[in-house]
Amino acid sequence: MRRLARMAAIAALAAAFLPLLSSCDPDEEKPKFLSKEEIEEIHERQKNNIDLDKYVEFRPGDCPVVFTVPHGGTLIENSLTLRSTSNCPDPDFATDLDYNTRELADDIDGEFFRQTGHHPYMVIAIIKRNHVDFNRKKAYAVPSGDEKLAKVYDRYHTLISNVLDTITRTYGHGLLLDVHGQSHSEQIDIGYLLPVSTLNLNDNTLNGGTYAANSSINHLYQMNKSRYSYAQILRGDKSLGARLYANGLECVPRPGNDTPGSTPYFNGGYTTLAYGSRNGGVIDAIQLEFRYSYRDLATERKKAATATVKSINEFTSALW
Numbered sequence: 458m459r460r461l462a463r464m465a466a467i468a469a470l471a472a473a474f475l476p477l478l479s480s481c482d483p484d485e486e487k488p489k490f491l492s493k494e495e496i497e498e499i500h501e502r503q504k505n506n507i508d509l510d511k512y513v514e515f516r517p518g519d520c521p522v523v524f525t526v527p528h529g530g531t532l533i534e535n536s537l538t539l540r541s542t543s544n545c546p547d548p549d550f551a552t553d554l555d556y557n558t559r560e561l562a563d564d565i566d567g568e569f570f571r572q573t574g575h576h577p578y579m580v581i582a583i584i585k586r587n588h589v590d591f592n593r594k595k596a597y598a599v600p601s602g603d604e605k606l607a608k609v610y611d612r613y614h615t616l617i618s619n620v621l622d623t624i625t626r627t628y629g630h631g632l633l634l635d636v637h638g639q640s641h642s643e644q645i646d647i648g649y650l651l652p653v654s655t656l657n658l659n660d661n662t663l664n665g666g667t668y669a670a671n672s673s674i675n676h677l678y679q680m681n682k683s684r685y686s687y688a689q690i691l692r693g694d695k696s697l698g699a700r701l702y703a704n705g706l707e708c709v710p711r712p713g714n715d716t717p718g719s720t721p722y723f724n725g726g727y728t729t730l731a732y733g734s735r736n737g738g739v740i741d742a743i744q745l746e747f748r749y750s751y752r753d754l755a756t757e758r759k760k761a762a763t764a765t766v767k768s769i770n771e772f773t774s775a776l777w
């Protein structure tokens with residue numbers, strides 16, 4: 458109600474100025490002066506007014522697959538605050554660009570349609586990570602107290618939430634892939650929220666414990682129609698890693714490379730945790746950290762996109 462009242466007040470103020478703008482007749486009624494509070498309010502609204510579509514790109518889809526791309530944005534604006542270790546309490550503070558992941562996402566979108574006749578949903582950061590880190594909880598994502606950047610952050614996550622609500626109602630299951638780029642190894646890190654110490658365990662131990670419930674693909678495992686084991690789906694013959702490797706992309710975990718061991722590895726971030734099925738629900742989430750050579754040259758990127766789309770569709774069609 459307060460918002461409606463404010464909007465009505467501003468409409469009334471605009472109407473009061475109209476005679477001034479449209480006529481020079483001295484007999485016209487003089488506009489009333491604004492109070493200090495009214496002037497403040499208009500300035501405050503202008504200050505926080507922001508074109509959200511400029512900072513986050515959304516592409517609607519028509520199937521239960523979503524790609525999110527939080528770290529490929531390159532837009533820096535002088536009028537917006539930069540994140541720093543002093544204004545963000547993020548313990549894993551970073552501003553690194555995931556080079557060419559937006560371009561990779563473009564190729565994935567195009568390939569998806571070519572291979573399936575359907576479009577995935579896409580939520581893509583245009584603004585650079587120096588302003589907003591979308592793969593963090595809000596308190597770590599933007600400079601403390603910055604209302605403009607908080608709105609940009611909310612826009613990105615509201616789009617994802619709305620899409621996942623639609624997918625849940627329409628299909629009863631869904632898969633979110635969070636696309637990143639890493640430069641620490643020559644493979645794709647497939648992140649399910651499991652630490653390396655868990656991936657170091659043997660298959661029997663993985664199948665016997667509560668490890669599935671702690672991963673971001675718990676729903677996919679619980680509901681898989683063929684009753685494959687958790688280890689099969691995580692890193693065995695029914696895993697996304699098996700499909701990626703069969704289609705020519707090096708990755709971990711997969712059959713024959715079932716744990717990163719001492720190789721640096723990212724196991725999933727905020728997006729995978731917030732939207733995956735570790736905390737229940739019917740949406741599974743996987744973080745994909747593409748190695749540099751799968752993003753750099755257009756020809757290699759295109760090959761990686763083709764193989765990734767093929768792998769995701771083989772993986773889901775065997776389990777859904």
Ligand SMILES: [Zn+2]
Nearest residue numbers: 528555637638
């Ligand atoms: Zn990233």
